[in-house]
Amino acid sequence: MTIDAPAGVAIVETTATSDRDQSSYVDWPAIIAGIILASAISLVLISFGSAVGLNFLDFGYGDAPNPIFVGIAAATWFLWVQVSSFMAGGYLTGRLRRRYFDANEDESDLRDGAHGLLVWAGAAILGTMIAVGGIGAAANAVGSAAATVTTAASNVAEGAADAVGPNAYFIDTMFRSTQPVDAEAARREAGRIFAQAALGDGAVAEADRTYLAGVVAANTGIPPEEAQARVDAAIASVEQARQDAIEAARIARNTAIIGAFLLAASLLVSAIGAFWAAQKGGNHRDENTVLTGVFRRF
Numbered sequence: 001m002t003i004d005a006p007a008g009v010a011i012v013e014t015t016a017t018s019d020r021d022q023s024s025y026v027d028w029p030a031i032i033a034g035i036i037l038a039s040a041i042s043l044v045l046i047s048f049g050s051a052v053g054l055n056f057l058d059f060g061y062g063d064a065p066n067p068i069f070v071g072i073a074a075a076t077w078f079l080w081v082q083v084s085s086f087m088a089g090g091y092l093t094g095r096l097r098r099r100y101f102d103a104n105e106d107e108s109d110l111r112d113g114a115h116g117l118l119v120w121a122g123a124a125i126l127g128t129m130i131a132v133g134g135i136g137a138a139a140n141a142v143g144s145a146a147a148t149v150t151t152a153a154s155n156v157a158e159g160a161a162d163a164v165g166p167n168a169y170f171i172d173t174m175f176r177s178t179q180p181v182d183a184e185a186a187r188r189e190a191g192r193i194f195a196q197a198a199l200g201d202g203a204v205a206e207a208d209r210t211y212l213a214g215v216v217a218a219n220t221g222i223p224p225e226e227a228q229a230r231v232d233a234a235i236a237s238v239e240q241a242r243q244d245a246i247e248a249a250r251i252a253r254n255t256a257i258i259g260a261f262l263l264a265a266s267l268l269v270s271a272i273g274a275f276w277a278a279q280k281g282g283n284h285r286d287e288n289t290v291l292t293g294v295f296r297r298f
Contacts, residue, residue: 025100025111026115026118027093027096027097027098027115029096030092030093030096030097030098030115031093031115031118031119031122032122033092033093033096034089034090034092034093034096034115034116034119034122034123034278035089035119035122035123035126036089037085037088037089037092038085038086038088038089038090038119038120038123038274039085039089039123039126039127041081041084041085041088041089042081042082042085042123042127045081045084045085046078046081049074049077049078049081071255075262078266079262079266079269082266082267082270083266083269083270083273084273085123086119086120086123086270086271086273086274086277087270087273087274087276087277088277089116089119089120089123089274089277090115090116090119090120090273090274090275090276090277090278090281091116091277091278091280091281092281093115093116093118093119093278093281094112094113094115094116094277094278094279094280094281094282094283094284094285095281095282095284095285096281096285097111097112097115097278097281097282097285099282099285099286108282108286109279109282109283111282112278112279112281112282112283113275113276113278113279114275114278115278116274116275116276116277116278116279116281117271117274117275117278119274119278120270120271120274120275124267124270186215186219189215190212190215193208193212194235194238197238198242202238202239202242203239204235209228209231209232209235212231213227213228213230213231214227216230216231
């Protein structure tokens with residue numbers, strides 16, 4: 001373009017260049033700031049919610065707390081904490097992001113929202129790493145305790161090889177006798193009979209029932225009928241414990257499935273919230289919006 005300059009006036013033409021043209025649109029410092037804020041808010045609110053929840057759960061008095069109510073309350077609090085923390089981090093990132101003036105408003109909003117999604121992804125990965133680290137530490141502690149118990153048991157147990165062998169039950173059947181035997185040996189053999197039944201459907205064979213009743217009668221001196229009643233009661237108790245364990249495993253499995261679906265849903269809602277909050281932060285940045293009632297000079 002040609003400019004006619006008045007006499008005696010010098011015009012210097014300059015070309016505006018910016019390093020932004022050569023850099024990425026991703027503003028990593030703003031994203032990191034959002035991740036730190038989101039993680040900190042989540043940690044504080046989850047700790048606070050845990051303290052309040054444990055304060056209301058008094059297991060020493062009255063009826064036990066309703067697990068359904070506890071689960072709903074915990075899930076609701078966790079969802080609110082997760083969404084609000086990600087939105088706070090997304091808003092901060094959108095407000096701090098340096099805007100590139102080579103795009104219209106729609107494109108700028110999209111870039112702000114993308115920064116919010118990066119905050120969501122980074123905070124989610126950081127939270128997962130912390131959670132996995134905590135689970136790993138707990139697993140190591142449990143493994144160490146189990147190893148200690150196993151070592152102690154192996155040091156004090158007598159006749160361990162006879163009790164643990166996979167063929168011990170079948171060997172016992174060849175040497176069965178209804179005559180009085182050592183009480184400890186009878187207990188171990190009864191344990192092997194129950195263990196063998198647990199490998200199947202949990203039912204104790206009729207021959208094993210009759211044998212156990214004879215051993216109990218021979219070692220205790222009670223009538224055969226009473227000995228049979230004791231054996232039937234013990235078998236019923238073992239079966240009830242087995243059914244309780246199966247039910248507990250089923251509940252734990254269903255709980256894990258529901259928890260996984262809820263976690264995935266809450267993460268999706270949090271992603272939407274972080275995207276929207278980052279766009280809102282970018283709009284406030286462009287409009288120089290100041291919340292004078294909250295952020296003001298003292």
